[in-house]
Amino acid sequence: MNSHRYSGLRAVLTTMHGKGSVIVPALQSLVGLAVEINSEIDTDRLGTFTNEITRKGDMLETAIEKARLGMAAGQCKIGIASEGSFSPHPVVPFLAINRELLVFVDDASGVIIKEMIASEDTNFSSIVIKPGEDISGFLDRTQFPSHAVVVSPNQPVITIPGFKGIVDRSALGPLLHQCACVSTDRTALLQTDMRANFNPSRMKVIQHCAQKFGHRIASVCSNCAAPGWGIVDVERGLPCSVCCNPSNLVKSEIFGCVRCDFRTHAERSDGITTAEQIYCSYCNP
Numbered sequence: 001m002n003s004h005r006y007s008g009l010r011a012v013l014t015t016m017h018g019k020g021s022v023i024v025p026a027l028q029s030l031v032g033l034a035v036e037i038n039s040e041i042d043t044d045r046l047g048t049f050t051n052e053i054t055r056k057g058d059m060l061e062t063a064i065e066k067a068r069l070g071m072a073a074g075q076c077k078i079g080i081a082s083e084g085s086f087s088p089h090p091v092v093p094f095l096a097i098n099r100e101l102l103v104f105v106d107d108a109s110g111v112i113i114k115e116m117i118a119s120e121d122t123n124f125s126s127i128v129i130k131p132g133e134d135i136s137g138f139l140d141r142t143q144f145p146s147h148a149v150v151v152s153p154n155q156p157v158i159t160i161p162g163f164k165g166i167v168d169r170s171a172l173g174p175l176l177h178q179c180a181c182v183s184t185d186r187t188a189l190l191q192t193d194m195r196a197n198f199n200p201s202r203m204k205v206i207q208h209c210a211q212k213f214g215h216r217i218a219s220v221c222s223n224c225a226a227p228g229w230g231i232v233d234v235e236r237g238l239p240c241s242v243c244c245n246p247s248n249l250v251k252s253e254i255f256g257c258v259r260c261d262f263r264t265h266a267e268r269s270d271g272i273t274t275a276e277q278i279y280c281s282y283c284n285p
């Protein structure tokens with residue numbers, strides 16, 4: 001992207017957990033931003049995955065707050081931050097969904113640009129165990145030790161907050177024992193560590209999101225020239241390939257501006273124009 005409006009401008013990315021390694025290259029190459037990293041701000045106080053601190057706002061509010069903390073500290077008009085969440089898969093048991101959100105706050109132009117993706121490629125999982133119980137299945141499934149784990153008492157106690165970023169197999173036994181001993185139910189909680197720098201699967205999802213994010217920031221509205229043009233909604237009703245009645249699948253993508261009301265409809269970017277019969281409630285009630 002040559003001579004983009006943000007080319008050479010300073011921006012601050014607030015991240016404690018090493019996300020700069022995948023976000024900065026995308027924004028430098030696609031938008032030309034000169035991104036500085038602020039890793040000093042304790043973003044964990046806005047919420048943690050291990051629930052010692054519950055997130056107060058939703059993902060978007062939290063990400064914007066994080067970006068603004070870095071902007072204030074760095075006296076910078078442009079801030080970037082990311083926020084992730086994990087939840088059980090809505091349809092498939094034992095699978096989880098990782099959602100990643102990136103926000104770009106530009107106080108000079110008064111725009112906030114966001115990008116979000118969802119991925120099933122996550123090891124998000126936890127088990128409650130008694131000391132001495134076999135955990136090898138859990139460790140294999142969650143890709144330990146390339147992906148770290150967190151050990152804590154199953155019934156939270158103030159004296160032991162939990163041990164994070166554990167990648168040493170020999171440390172696990174003693175830690176599980178120690179945590180189980182102080183828990184009122186004598187069990188320990190073994191969880192995957194979802195912080196990006198301890199979880200390569202999550203880092204890959206953030207990297208994918210950062211690419212889409214860069215393209216979106218670099219796209220401008222043809223009506224008002226604001227940055228951040230991109231998909232804002234979808235229209236459902238993809239016609240059945242047999243009876244042509246509308247299905248619940250996405251028919252077209254709606255592109256929109258972050259500043260004005262301009263919208264356009266476009267065909268699905270994957271080129272699919274009809275729904276298979278199995279998705280049709282007329283052919284397949």
Ligand SMILES: [Zn+2]
Pocket residue numbers: 221222223224225226257258259260261262
């Ligand atoms: Zn516009």
Ligand SMILES: [Zn+2]
Pocket residue numbers: 240241242243244245277280281282283284
């Ligand atoms: Zn049909």
